[in-house]
Amino acid sequence: MSEILVVGSLAYDSIQTPSGKVDRALGGSANYFSLASSLFAPVRVVGVVGEDYQSQDIELLKSRKVDTSGMSVVKGKTFHWEGAYEGDMNEAITKKTELNVFEHFDPTLPEHYRDSKFVFLANISPDLQLKVLNQCHNPLFIGMDTMNFWITSKLADLQQVLKKVDVVLINEGEAMMLTGAKNAIEAAKKVIALGPKALVIKRGEYGFVMYTQDQGFFILPAFPIDKVIDPTGAGDTFAGGFFGHLASLGRKPLVGDLKEACIRGSILASFTIQDFGVKGLAKVDMGALEMRTIQYHKVISI
Amino acid sequence: MSEILVVGSLAYDSIQTPSGKVDRALGGSANYFSLASSLFAPVRVVGVVGEDYQSQDIELLKSRKVDTSGMSVVKGKTFHWEGAYEGDMNEAITKKTELNVFEHFDPTLPEHYRDSKFVFLANISPDLQLKVLNQCHNPLFIGMDTMNFWITSKLADLQQVLKKVDVVLINEGEAMMLTGAKNAIEAAKKVIALGPKALVIKRGEYGFVMYTQDQGFFILPAFPIDKVIDPTGAGDTFAGGFFGHLASLGRKPLVGDLKEACIRGSILASFTIQDFGVKGLAKVDMGALEMRTIQYHKVISI
Secondary structure: OOOOEEEEOEEEEEEEEEEEEEEEEEOOOOHHHHHHHOOOOEEEEEEEEHHHHHHHHHHHHHOOOOOOEEEEEEEOOOEEEEEEEEOOOOEEEEEEOOOOHHHOOOOOOOOHHHHOOOOEEOOOOOOOOHHHHHOEEEEEEEEEEEEEHHHHHHHHHHHHHHOOOEEEEHHHHHHHHHHHHHHHHHHHHHHHOOOOOOOEEEEEHOOOOEEEOOOEEEEEOOOOOOOOOOOOOOOHHHHHHHHHHHHHHOOOOOOOHHHHHHHHHHHHHHHHHOOOHHHHHHOOOHHHHHHHHHHHHHOOOO | OOOOEOOOEEEEEEEEOOOOEOOOOOOOOOHHHHHHHHOOOOOOEEEEOOOOOOOOHHHHHHHHHEEEEEEEEEOOOOOOEEEEEOOOOOOOOOEEEEEEHHHOOOOOOHHHHOOOOEEEOOOOOOHHHHHHHHHHHOOOEEOOOHHHHHHHHHHHHHHHHHHHHEEEEEEHHHHHHHHOOOOOOHHHHHHHOOOOOOOEEEOOOHHHEEEOOOOOEHHHOOOOOOOOOOOOOHHHHHHHHHHHHHHOOOOOOOOHHHHHHHHHHHHHHHOOOOOOOOOHHHHOOOHHHHHHHHHHHHHOOO
């Protein structure tokens, strides 16, 4: 078993969906990722929050044995995102983004974080992703996420990060925007040409597409959920389950490991979308995950 | 091996996609269905065309041993559909629908058609679907397609047909419209409550969802295609491959047979979308289908 380092946002989200709304619920990519990955392996989180951040929200991670010594609390307010889902549950409409303390985030890793073997760079500015990577001593396996905003505003930095990572986990729209491709299949080969050895395209309710240099495509559907309450964090949960599984093996991942990791991530994400914010995910234990994994194999087996 | 009866449209389509355009190319649900299903089993087609219908287009079906004695040629012009795909290749934008001779189509089955064991009612008016069913003596397995237009304009007739069929094959938007559900998963159970024993929801580039009373969900992705030329007819090709496989077995289908049938249909559809109109499909033989089926199993295997 190896340790996972994650850098990303720690946030409060105000979310409206056809099922209702929540105000300033716990969110942010690093929270979703940590809650998911800590089911499998020790996790170290790097991020910044404001003075308004609730101690219970730090305690939630600590109760999962997540190392929060790389979280800094600074003067000001925590990153706040406000979004809504209308009709298409696969895409959020951003109503407001208040960066607050996140605007001047300058990640510094505690000394004992630097030998982490599995490193995940969640969706933050690519120059910060590079800063984190430069502080890591000898990572075994590096993954990243990004978003449309960085693809348009910081493409050169983003291209640098892409050259340094083993796997990219992005959604379908981002993959097409990054490559100019017209669909996920065309995009897959073009992303690999930018540097990473593997690509995972998250397709929301439709599942995922993995593409590796060695073995080509691996594509499966999502676990069927008839009532989606709030899709926020599904992608970060996927990444957390994916990395958690790989770190639990503690070896340089083989393609077969990546396939299992996709399934773990995909199934964990199906819990996230069944409640608002991190509530659905926070309740999951290995028993619930195993049960749903058995059901999933039935759904896809011929 | 059993015979398949199909009733549906025989048409000329004018189609524009990002890859180009064709004018009055051979199309219509019964043509796509027949070309696909005749790879597996004998097919009997019922439909109507106008005086402008080219003899080579009848010959194409005959070359596949399709029985065309139920095709009537009447005074007037053949059904003509004009559509375009822009951006979203999963949904056509209809520019023009000229029913022409199709407007007064009143299907009468030749006597020797009436004992067909497998019956597929492609996307035509539900009252005509009922008329065809009433002329069949003792079908073993009945399937149907429909579309948004009939769901809004002829719901009562449609509900009658739904009660009489074994399987419904429709696309995701149609399934949601028919049931008021917000996604394919929720829609599946609600369609089954309307009568049919099995439902297949076609998801375009994302594959399919099958739901059966007995075994619940069976969900798989589509075969990965990086360049989609023209998606027209993919759904009818799916249905043709699906029915062809079942008829080739010649028994009352088991759930396992339906699963294999979905895969056959899905893979055949991947050939259709690689060229305009029926051109991609018309070239496929069993060898090409088997080759792609082997590749497909690699893509979905863990």
